[in-house]
Ligand SMILES: Nc1ncnc2c1ncn2[C@@H]1O[C@H](COP(=O)(O)OP(=O)(O)OP(=O)(O)O)[C@@H](O)[C@H]1O
């Protein structure tokens with residue numbers, strides 16, 4: 001069942017005399033319960049799209065339907081309600097309040113939604129437990145690691161139990177290990193609670209963990225593919241060459257990590273380790289050179 005549907009969406013920002021077309025007739029649909037990734041270059045319109053689907057901004061033209069609500073025609077009070085109850089938004093810049101504890105941050109959207117104290121308390125604790133932060137509830141954001149802050153942001157987005165989660169670069173600043181943890185939480189939330197998740201990411205490995213990947217360029221969706229396509233060459237034209245290179249490099253780096261773990265556990269000999277490590281390093285260097293030749 002289609003849950004989110006954008007048809008011919010245009011977004012023009014006006015800055016004085018200058019007009020910037022961030023979305024140029026973008027169309028997409030997302031099924032209920034689906035988890036998808038949106039990938040594309042910086043400035044291609046990803047955040048703009050999430051802001052429009054999230055009811056923070058309105059399209060200049062086109063239609064955006066979420067369930068049976070047409071966002072372009074929704075009056076402001078209903079839009080506020082939509083923002084509180086239908087979507088949970090994880091922002092590129094997190095938006096945690098620095099003076100509040102993790103738990104208070106999670107309670108904030110519920111206060112806006114007039115949830116009573118007792119229920120708020122219980123739900124905030126439950127959500128922070130889901131992201132394994134039960135022992136960090138009284139920490140303020142700057143007393144938490146980047147990955148932990150990201151998990152608090154996920155708990156905040158889930159506070160009012162919205163059916164949709166929008167996540168803008170949820171692993172943006174994180175190393176690959178922590179990114180994996182965050183994406184695992186999002187997958188778990190998708191499977192366990194049936195949330196529809198739209199995630200923006202630059203990381204092909206993160207995207208590959210979802211069900212479907214949409215590629216956006218210059219404000220339109222130019223390709224849709226599944227993670228399996230990332231592996232095969234059959235869909236070569238759907239994915240940019242540079243993106244493919246980046247995906248391969250990330251995979252090889254993961255192999256390097258696992259090699260390091262193997263030698264630490266004594267599962268391979270020193271000779272094997274050295275040989276395999278040299279091979280992987282050379283392969284990574286070759287791919288990185290190729291990326292540089294393509295200006296990435
Ligand atoms: N409030 C705004 N006013 C004017 N122009 C804007 C505004 N927000 C975004 N833009 C412009 O719209 C285009 C799309 O921006 P957007 O933030 O959606 O890109 P993005 O794909 O999220 O990029 P990134 O990967 O860097 O986050 C860019 O050219 C940007 O400069």
Ligand SMILES: [Mg+2]
Nearest residue numbers: 046047048092
């Ligand atoms: Mg952005």
